[in-house]
Amino acid sequence: MDKAISRIELAFFQHEKILVYGDYDVDGTTAVATVYAFLRKLYSNIEFYIPHRYREGYGISMQGIEYARDNDFGLVIALDCGIKSIEHISAAKEWGIDFIICDHHLPDAILPPAVAILNPKQADCPYPYKELSGCGIGYKLISAFAQKRGLPASEANKFLDLVATSIAADIVPMTGENRILAFHGLIKVNEDPLPGIKALITLSALKEKLTISNLVFVIAPRVNAAGRMDDARKAVNLFIENDVEKAAAIAAVLHADNFDRKEIDSTITQEAIVLLQNDADIAKRKSTVLYQAHWHKGVVGIVASRLIDKYYYRPTIILTQSNDKVAGSARSVMGFNVYEAIHQCKDLLENYGGHFYAAGMTLKTENVKAFQERFEEVVSKTIRPDQLVPEIVIDSEIHFSDITPAFFNILKQFEPLGPENLRPVFLARNLLDNGYSKIVKEEHIKFSVKQGKYGPTMSGIGFYMAEKFPVIASKKPFDIVFSLDENEWNGQTSLQLKVIDVRPGSN
Numbered sequence: 001m002d003k004a005i006s007r008i009e010l011a012f013f014q015h016e017k018i019l020v021y022g023d024y025d026v027d028g029t030t031a032v033a034t035v036y037a038f039l040r041k042l043y044s045n046i047e048f049y050i051p052h053r054y055r056e057g058y059g060i061s062m063q064g065i066e067y068a069r070d071n072d073f074g075l076v077i078a079l080d081c082g083i084k085s086i087e088h089i090s091a092a093k094e095w096g097i098d099f100i101i102c103d104h105h106l107p108d109a110i111l112p113p114a115v116a117i118l119n120p121k122q123a124d125c126p127y128p129y130k131e132l133s134g135c136g137i138g139y140k141l142i143s144a145f146a147q148k149r150g151l152p153a154s155e156a157n158k159f160l161d162l163v164a165t166s167i168a169a170d171i172v173p174m175t176g177e178n179r180i181l182a183f184h185g186l187i188k189v190n191e192d193p194l195p196g197i198k199a200l201i202t203l204s205a206l207k208e209k210l211t212i213s214n215l216v217f218v219i220a221p222r223v224n225a226a227g228r229m230d231d232a233r234k235a236v237n238l239f240i241e242n243d244v245e246k247a248a249a250i251a252a253v254l255h256a257d258n259f260d261r262k263e264i265d266s267t268i269t270q271e272a273i274v275l276l277q278n279d280a281d282i283a284k285r286k287s288t289v290l291y292q293a294h295w296h297k298g299v300v301g302i303v304a305s306r307l308i309d310k311y312y313y314r315p316t317i318i319l320t321q322s323n324d325k326v327a328g329s330a331r332s333v334m335g336f337n338v339y340e341a342i343h344q345c346k347d348l349l350e351n352y353g354g355h356f357y358a359a360g361m362t363l364k365t366e367n368v369k370a371f372q373e374r375f376e377e378v379v380s381k382t383i384r385p386d387q388l389v390p391e392i393v394i395d396s397e398i399h400f401s402d403i404t405p406a407f408f409n410i411l412k413q414f415e416p417l418g419p420e421n422l423r424p425v426f427l428a429r430n431l432l433d434n435g436y437s438k439i440v441k442e443e444h445i446k447f448s449v450k451q452g453k454y455g456p457t458m459s460g461i462g463f464y465m466a467e468k469f470p471v472i473a474s475k476k477p478f479d480i481v482f483s484l485d486e487n488e489w490n491g492q493t494s495l496q497l498k499v500i501d502v503r504p505g506s507n
Contacts, residue, residue, distance in 0.1 A: 001116075004100045016073075019046075019073040020039070021078045024050050024227030026166060029050065029226070030165055031135035033048075035142055041155075047071075050236060062091070069095045075098050077141075078114075081103060081134075083103040084107070093113050099113075102141055104132055129178075133172050133178070135162060136166065136172075136181060160187075161189040161193050164189060169223070171355075171418075179418075186416060195247035196251065199238070199244070199247045199248045199250070199251035200219050203251050212418050225257035225260075229261055234250060235254065238250040275292075287379040288307060288314060288315070289372040290318055291319035300329045315379050325364065332357045334391060337356050339356060345374045348367045349367075392501060394481060395426065396426055403456075405495070408484055411424060425482070429451075430479070431450065432450055433475065434448040434449055444462060444463050444464065445465045446460075447460040449480070460496050462499035462502070465499065481500045484498070
């Protein structure tokens with residue numbers, strides 16, 4: 001950190017041009033907006049750069065390095081990327097461009113020749129918390145810079161709503177420092193959001209207090225849509241815009257991008273299902289790797305997740321053509337390290353990177369078939385049979401009579417919730433339909449159920465569970481797995497069940 005701060009101060013002193021560089025996803029764009037907006041108040045000779053998803057791919061691109069060279073940038077601050085970009089950062093160094101890397105991805109044994117690397121996952125890093133998001137590390141950088149300059153902590157903390165958004169969207173553990181940053185970030189989101197975040201909240205028509213779940217399912221998709229459908233610079237421009245009307249106009253574009261994204265990913269998912277249904281060998285496999293040149297690169301990760309959730313529960317990679325290469329996204333199942341499996345196929349790949357449960361890669365078109373076979377071979381050898389069966393982890397069995405406002409208030413103290421600090425999941429047995437349960441919008445179930453013949457009654461919602469309705473309508477006892485939620489209607493707040501699964505009664 002000392003090296004990073006000193007190098008930025010040197011750039012200020014020498015009037016060097018600074019380029020803030022970051023990936024096109026939520027973590028990358030929030031990180032760039034945070035560092036760029038903070039430094040821009042102190043120093044005017046600064047720009048930001050987001051690689052184009054389709055022309056450049058993720059991470060540090062040669063096009064980005066050449067942009068820095070051709071426009072006389074002396075310092076690049078790389079956020080949420082760079083830890084594996086040895087070749088490109090070496091080229092930059094030869095051209096007299098220094099790099100500060102702020103990344104949270106797992107480093108290799110050999111590190112890029114940067115003047116400073118902020119990554120708590122480095123082998124020799126004593127930083128006590130290892131799971132910060134990319135934006136979280138960017139926030140640490142500006143916090144340290146504010147401290148060095150004698151600026152109030154509020155100058156860095158004004159970006160905590162962006163930090164919370166990155167923590168939620170990047171699926172990092174909701175433990176330790178992340179939980180603290182998310183807690184204070186949610187206060188900022190709800191009480192004093194940046195104009196861009198406020199514009200997205202307004203467009204989503206959310207009325208209730210925002211939670212981590214809202215950030216994941218409402219805010220993050222609209223931010224991600226910018227890079228998926230077009231150019232992620234729009235997302236950064238939204239976050240750094242201080243004019244409310246201009247922010248609203250940019251947010252409207254992202255909102256429209258997200259609508260287009262939904263239609264495209266639905267179409268591709270259906271095409272993928274047809275491919276799988278027409279494959280006689282599909283049932284024998286332990287992995288899914290599908291390739292179609294015309295699929296939209298921006299949604300392949302979403303399609304991989306949908307296939308796992310709804311159709312074939314196994315490690316899944318969706319590939320498509322991107323310029324003269326094939327690019328794809330991988331998603332995994334509980335407990336299986338998909339990044340490590342891809343790593344074992346690295347001789348067939350041009351580039352790759354990612355996490356335990358999600359990764360991306362590029363390869364030559366002629367290597368697709370060999371990659372499909374190798375990935376299947378690696379997964380078959382390393383995955384356990386139980387990892388191919390979807391699992392619901394239940395925290396406790398509970399009786400409806402125990403579900404009180406006081407009990408729910410205790411549960412709320414566990415918030416913010418997320419990976420490694422998940423929302424508690426409960427099992428209730430011996431339930432009966434009250435006669436008011438129904439299918440809504442052809443896909444979802446609105447529950448009204450009681451426990452035992454004369455027991456307490458609860459209402460709830462089960463999204464995309466319409467095929468389970470015969471179990472409820474059978475007039476026989478059934479069991480449900482659920483989490484607890486609050487429902488606001490006409491100014492009244494009540495507890496409701498968010499149903500995860502239903503089965504015929506086990507008693």
